[in-house]
Amino acid sequence: MPFVRLSLRRGKSRDYLRAVSDAVHQALVDAFRIPPADRFQAIHQHDPEELVFDRDYMGGPRSDDFLLVCVTGGKPRDAETKQAFYRRLAGLLAESPGLRPEDLMVIVQTTDIADWSFSNGIAAPLAEAKP
Amino acid sequence: MPFVRLSLRRGKSRDYLRAVSDAVHQALVDAFRIPPADRFQAIHQHDPEELVFDRDYMGGPRSDDFLLVCVTGGKPRDAETKQAFYRRLAGLLAESPGLRPEDLMVIVQTTDIADWSFSNGIAAPLAEAKP
Amino acid sequence: MPFVRLSLRRGKSRDYLRAVSDAVHQALVDAFRIPPADRFQAIHQHDPEELVFDRDYMGGPRSDDFLLVCVTGGKPRDAETKQAFYRRLAGLLAESPGLRPEDLMVIVQTTDIADWSFSNGIAAPLAEAKP
Numbered sequence: 001m002p003f004v005r006l007s008l009r010r011g012k013s014r015d016y017l018r019a020v021s022d023a024v025h026q027a028l029v030d031a032f033r034i035p036p037a038d039r040f041q042a043i044h045q046h047d048p049e050e051l052v053f054d055r056d057y058m059g060g061p062r063s064d065d066f067l068l069v070c071v072t073g074g075k076p077r078d079a080e081t082k083q084a085f086y087r088r089l090a091g092l093l094a095e096s097p098g099l100r101p102e103d104l105m106v107i108v109q110t111t112d113i114a115d116w117s118f119s120n121g122i123a124a125p126l127a128e129a130k131p
Numbered sequence: 132m133p134f135v136r137l138s139l140r141r142g143k144s145r146d147y148l149r150a151v152s153d154a155v156h157q158a159l160v161d162a163f164r165i166p167p168a169d170r171f172q173a174i175h176q177h178d179p180e181e182l183v184f185d186r187d188y189m190g191g192p193r194s195d196d197f198l199l200v201c202v203t204g205g206k207p208r209d210a211e212t213k214q215a216f217y218r219r220l221a222g223l224l225a226e227s228p229g230l231r232p233e234d235l236m237v238i239v240q241t242t243d244i245a246d247w248s249f250s251n252g253i254a255a256p257l258a259e260a261k262p
Numbered sequence: 263m264p265f266v267r268l269s270l271r272r273g274k275s276r277d278y279l280r281a282v283s284d285a286v287h288q289a290l291v292d293a294f295r296i297p298p299a300d301r302f303q304a305i306h307q308h309d310p311e312e313l314v315f316d317r318d319y320m321g322g323p324r325s326d327d328f329l330l331v332c333v334t335g336g337k338p339r340d341a342e343t344k345q346a347f348y349r350r351l352a353g354l355l356a357e358s359p360g361l362r363p364e365d366l367m368v369i370v371q372t373t374d375i376a377d378w379s380f381s382n383g384i385a386a387p388l389a390e391a392k393p
Contacts, residue, residue: 001189003199003238007304014180021183040236041183042138042175042199044304049276052283052303058263059380068265068304070334072201072238079376090382105302106379107265107334109240109371114210117237118190121217132320134330134369145311152314171367172314173269173306173330203332203369240371245341248368249321252348 001074001116002028003040008067010045012097017043019097024069027092031085032077053105065103067093072109074116082108132205132247133159134171139198141176143228148174150228155200158223162216163208184236196234198224203240205247213239263336263378264290265302270329272307274359279305281359286331289354293347294339315367327365329355334371336378344370 004024012020025039048064055062069089077085086106093099135155143151156170179195186193200220208216217237224230266286274282287301310326317324331351339347348368355361 003201003236017180025183035188037185037188039183039185039188040199042177043181043183044175044306045181046304049279050305050307052287052301052305054299054301057297057299057301057380068302070265072240082376082379086379087382101382104379104381105265107373108377109334109373110377111238111240114213115239115241117213117217117235118188119235120221120232121214121237134332134367148311156314166319168316168319170314170316170319171330173308174312174314175306176312203371242369242371245344246370246372248344248348248366249319250366251352251363252345252368 001038001040001113002032002034003072004028004042005070005072006041006043006067007046007051007070008043009051009064010047012045016097020067020093020099023092023096023099024089027085027089028071031081031088032073060102062103063100065099067099067104069104069106070109071106072111074111074113076110077108132169132171132244133163133165134203135159135173136201136203137172137174137198138177138182138201139174140182140195141178143176147228151198151224151230154223154227154230155220158216158220159202162212162219163204191233193234194231196230198230198235200235200237201240202237203242205242205244207241208239263300263302263375264294264296265334266290266304267332267334268303268305268329269308269313269332270305271313271326272309274307278359282329282355282361285354285358285361286351289347289351290333293343293350294335322364324365325362327361329361329366331366331368332371333368334373336373336375338372339370 021041028034029036053066090101090104152172159165160167184197221232221235290296291298315328352363352366
């Protein structure tokens with residue numbers, strides 16, 4: 001039950017957005033071991049003045065293809081697992097849609113499983129039973 | 132002082148958005164016991180390729196009416212209170228605008244009261260004095 | 263490595279957005295002591311029905327210029343430091359673009375440094391080495 005909020009500049013093709021979505025999801029499946037069907041993402045496209053990023057701070061150089069990936073996870077993961085996710089995500093995005101790793105920024109936030117609900121809330125206690 | 136970020140597909144009427152906003156707020160008032168005037172929400176409307184969700188994972192089947200409700204709360208609530216919120220929200224949205232519970236997904240995140248500021252920050256210490 | 267998500271009504275000029283961005287970043291530099299180059303922000307512009315806020319709850323009166331500033335920080339800050347940030351931010355925004363403090367709302371969320379990645383993840387352990 002991670003949820004991912006993506007931010008990038010407006011103007012990419014639907015194929016590009018789909019490739020980004022696929023890569024993010026596959027990296028979560030591979031590194032966080034989430035079920036393949038557990039896919040929930042919102043993509044925000046921004047005009048140039050709406051997406052502000054330093055071109056060189058801690059990495060870069062960043063281009064107009066800058067992609068911010070904000071993951072809200074349903075359970076804690078250790079630093080090693082997060083590192084594996086960052087590397088896997090950078091690798092998959094480089095394959096398709098061809099994003100340079102320098103253009104990737106990731107933030108992971110963690111919540112409790114009780115903080116999630118599908119439908120009318122019955123999914124949360126069900127989820128608690130399956131660790 | 133919860134803040135709610137809502138995501139759904141673009142194209143609903145202003146009346147529909149207002150009904151969603153009303154239901155979310157009323158559920159917070161009823162279940163989280165927030166003051167009726169404590170209402171702050173941002174609604175994000177997405178093109179189809181920008182809102183990615185599995186149709187059947189943990190519930191569903193989900194339709195194009197899928198609604199994601201992300202609540203950032205100002206104090207911790209126990210699992211029972213969250214469950215009451217999920218149920219109340221599903222019930223109110225079913226009444227108006229007629230959203231199927233299967234199309235609802237909720238994430239709750241919690242912060243400290245010191246993490247909130249209104250105006251120039253004087254509201255935060257005032258808030259601390261009122262538990 | 264804070265990331266800031268800003269929400270306001272659609273229709274402001276690019277100069278106005280730039281002034282808001284500058285003020286938010288300078289307040290973080292001044293109060294949170296982040297490096298001047300550590301600047302990452304996403305601005306969301308909303309139609310009137312998409313940005314819901316009470317005009318008078320805990321402060322106000324709020325106008326159509328209402329600005330919500332959501333900061334995700336890379337390390338914990340104490341309440342005093344947050345207060346200094348709120349005050350500095352209100353002051354800078356009042357100077358330019360001339361935002362009334364009553365129209366400002368701020369939420370700060372905190373993550374661990376391991377929750378951040380630039381490029382392919384090598385930045386996170388580098389960051390850990392520099393407290």
